[in-house]
Amino acid sequence: KNEVEQSPQNLTAQEGEFITINCSYSVGISALHWLQQHPGGGIVSLFMLSSGKKKHGRLIATINIQEKHSSLHITASHPRDSAVYICAPKPTSGTYKYIFGTGTRLKVLA
Amino acid sequence: DSGVTQTPKHLITATGQRVTLRCSPRSGDLSVYWYQQSLDQGLQFLIQYYNGEERAKGNILERFSAQQFPDLHSELNLSSLELGDSALYFCASSPNEGDQFFGPGTRLTVL
Numbered sequence: 001k002n003e004v005e006q007s008p009q010n011l012t013a014q015e016g017e018f019i020t021i022n023c024s025y026s027v028g029i030s031a032l033h034w035l036q037q038h039p040g041g042g043i044v045s046l047f048m049l050s051s052g053k054k055k056h057g058r059l060i061a062t063i064n065i066q067e068k069h070s071s072l073h074i075t076a077s078h079p080r081d082s083a084v085y086i087c088a089p090k091p092t093s094g095t096y097k098y099i100f101g102t103g104t105r106l107k108v109l110a
Numbered sequence: 111d112s113g114v115t116q117t118p119k120h121l122i123t124a125t126g127q128r129v130t131l132r133c134s135p136r137s138g139d140l141s142v143y144w145y146q147q148s149l150d151q152g153l154q155f156l157i158q159y160y161n162g163e164e165r166a167k168g169n170i171l172e173r174f175s176a177q178q179f180p181d182l183h184s185e186l187n188l189s190s191l192e193l194g195d196s197a198l199y200f201c202a203s204s205p206n207e208g209d210q211f212f213g214p215g216t217r218l219t220v221l
Binding site: 098 | 153155166167168198200202208210212214215217
């Protein structure tokens, strides 16, 4: 079983829809990153969370450390949100090693 | 533009060869991370440096090595290359081991 599970693996939405991407992990962590990778390959770090909730524009990320679960929400989705979204938990192993989900491929149609 | 630069953008080489990938972090960022992204393995953390010292090691092969220089730029050396080393190699920098800023990546193709 993978240490990090993301769902769904693929998602197609209509412009304007509310989108949720989920990330579950099996190890203890101190923080979690959400990354966005565009079709050209570039990666942007969207959020780093250690508790609660963070909001940036139309993006909201939540985390429940005890339940080992994080969600990324996109409100009023737009075609430019089309990308792969990857969660990256940071295990509390005494090192700074990150583990990665396999990503959620999102396509938003106009 | 994240402010992190990586060179070269593309690299094509043959099995058995050695290559060096270079990363210049954002001005003032002390941490540099290296990641490998292959089609079958996804993203993997390789190694982290903080102000010239190795801070953490991930799934880095013995054939691979890295260092961070006094001016904070970093190099990832890959030797005895195999077909399976073909991948995108990203570096990221961070001022505080929190938020990370990714470079555009180096695409390595081993033939």
